[in-house]
Amino acid sequence: MQQKLYLSILNNFEILYNSKKNYDVIIQTSEENKVIYAHSLVLCCQSSYFDTAFSDNWAEKENGKFIFKKPNVSYRILKIIIRYLYCGQIDLTIRSGLDILKLLAAADEFGINTLSEYIKEFLIKNLKDFLQNDSLKFLEFVFQHETFAVLNDYCLKTICQEPMILFGTDKILALPEHILETLLRRDDLALDAIEVWNNLIKWVHAQQPTVNKDPSKWTKDELTLMERTILKFISLVKFYDIPSEEYYEEVMPYEDLLPKKLRNEILKSYLAPGKQMKSPSRSSVLVNDEHLAQFASWIYKKDEILQKIPYKFNVIFRASIDGNTAADFHAKCNDKGATIVVAKIKGSNKVVGGYNPLDWNGNGDKSTPDSFLFIFEDYNNICTGRIGRVIRESHAVRCLTDYGPLFGSYNRGSNDIMVTRDGKWSSVTNSYPNINIPRNFVIDDYEVFQVIKK
Known part of the structure; x- marks a missing residue:
């Protein structure tokens, strides 16, 4: 019964928003010639950001109307946010993961905390699906925004627990360097060392597409280029956890990319295993x-x-x-x-x-x-x-x-x-x-x- 009471009021506010009757705010968006009409009283009541903006005269005034410029937010995203401020309605199930992230960024910017928390909960609940469907754009957007720290951590944990979302797919080829490094540095990445190596080699080749795919045919310049590309990642591969047969098949063709001292230590671990201590982060000293x-x-x-x-x-x-x-x-x-x-x-x-x-x-x-x-x-x-x-x-x-x-x-x-x-x-x-x-x-x-x- 109570729901009927407040729904009718919200419906009237939505009608007001759509009718543009007595509007006194014109919001200019990132798209030229696309504007949103609104009412300053509604915006100020719902968002501390707008309340401050209008009270401090951030917005210009022209012919009695506030001219508010938001070139960093798209017309489509801003329209969804403003409509929410009027009637409290938003349907995230019909949006892409990237659109929902943009909504979250806008909600954070406008200080709409209730909406921000709602979007975060929805994203975390459906995170695996979003990462599987649009992982690269989704991840890049999350990493670009410092305010997404909690969401960033959830993304990393989800990928580490379900690495085939990225690893072993073509998506790994276009993964930004800093995200790949962050993933490989984590202790909870559920990939064997040989899987890490094979994915890393594919990624390195993708960064240097002009280099011959056959390492035995590399020129001196090609070898130097590949060494520079893979250098920071070498220490992140647990070579001592790779069985000798797989090392021979998968790593040895690329041995010139490894420092000479490391190659000798790996060889020692296979020929004289008692002389080589396993990596402490992936093997136990207490149980077998x-x-x-x-x-x-x-x-x-x-x-x-x-x-x-x-x-x-x-x-x-x-x-x-x-x-x-x-x-x-x-x-x-x-x-x-x-x-x-x-x-x-x-x-x-x-x-x-x-x-x-x-x-x-x-x-x-x-x-x-x-x-x-x-x-x-x-x-x-x-x-x-x-x-x-x-x-x-x-x-x-x-x-x-x-x-x-x-x-x-x-x-x-x-x-x-x-x-x-x-x-x-x-x-x-x-x-x-x-x-x-x-x-x-x-x-x-x-x-x-x-x-x-x-």
């Missing part, structure tokens, strides 16, 4: 592939160990490298989605940890039926692994900015696994079954894996 297969089975809720692992496990944090404080943990692990925490107990062969299928953002308890704790009595023997699935789902995970990872909670303040702000570990059974994790213990090191479904 058998443990990861066991983790995958537990996440998948299977009793037997899976032969084909449906997840990627990327090491995004190691205390011995990244720091052992709560701030260090959250700096690396927030906004990364599902994670597994793995800790090696000092003076023993025990490895303990837990699975958080949500994230480590925010403050307070989080509910999930899918989390679990685990312990390996002897990490050298995969059969010693035991799991305890969450019992009190509403208190499965606790997120506190001044603590490290916390699993389970109780009103007395104890946790099934607690890591204090200064890196001290303890365990009190609350939300999970007792699997004999020690009450208080010291660790040698701990790691956090981002878990990404393939």
Whole structure:
């Protein structure tokens, strides 16, 4: 009933807007000879931007009408914004992703905060579709606007979790250099090292279309040109994670692009693997592939160990490298989605940890039926692994900015696994079954894996 009351009033305002009756504002847009007629009283009531503009006489006045110039906004976008100010209606479902971004930019500029938040929520909800349909123009527009920082981060996370939106497609060829570099620098990019390399080579060739596609036929000048183009990206490729067969097939033809010292180190890693340390950001020093297969089975809720692992496990944090404080943990692990925490107990062969299928953002308890704790009595023997699935789902995970990872909670303040702000570990059974994790213990090191479904 109430809806009928205010809808009729909004309808009258829309009629006023369309009729242009008694207008006193003429808005000149980016298109020549295309103007919008409006009423200053309506604009001032709905937007602090217009209220300031008219009160401070930003706009010129001619024959009693305000002449307002907005050459940076298209007629089509501005018409949608002004109509919204009159009747509060806007349909984003019929707009392209790029148009919606332009609407967001205009809403931000005019200080229409309610509309800005509504558009941001719509974009984030439908982000994957927009990136798939028009990823390059969409990404470039987001990166051009500093006010889109939150949206920018969502775009990067979505692409890192679903890299085939860009990588492996022709879209990668026209990706701006600074966006490609930003993506390759992220720890959560769900691409194998060889996939990163192959996409990078395609991109480099696209930037230098006159260079021969066959690297064995490059002239000295062509080699120099390609070296300059790829130089800043070489350090972003995890060459040590590329199997020797794939290195031989895919990388060796382009070996002249790699610094000589790096080529020698890569060769050493294949011929004398014990002499070469793997990249710490993509390999673990605490657990091996058998443990990861066991983790995958537990996440998948299977009793037997899976032969084909449906997840990627990327090491995004190691205390011995990244720091052992709560701030260090959250700096690396927030906004990364599902994670597994793995800790090696000092003076023993025990490895303990837990699975958080949500994230480590925010403050307070989080509910999930899918989390679990685990312990390996002897990490050298995969059969010693035991799991305890969450019992009190509403208190499965606790997120506190001044603590490290916390699993389970109780009103007395104890946790099934607690890591204090200064890196001290303890365990009190609350939300999970007792699997004999020690009450208080010291660790040698701990790691956090981002878990990404393939």
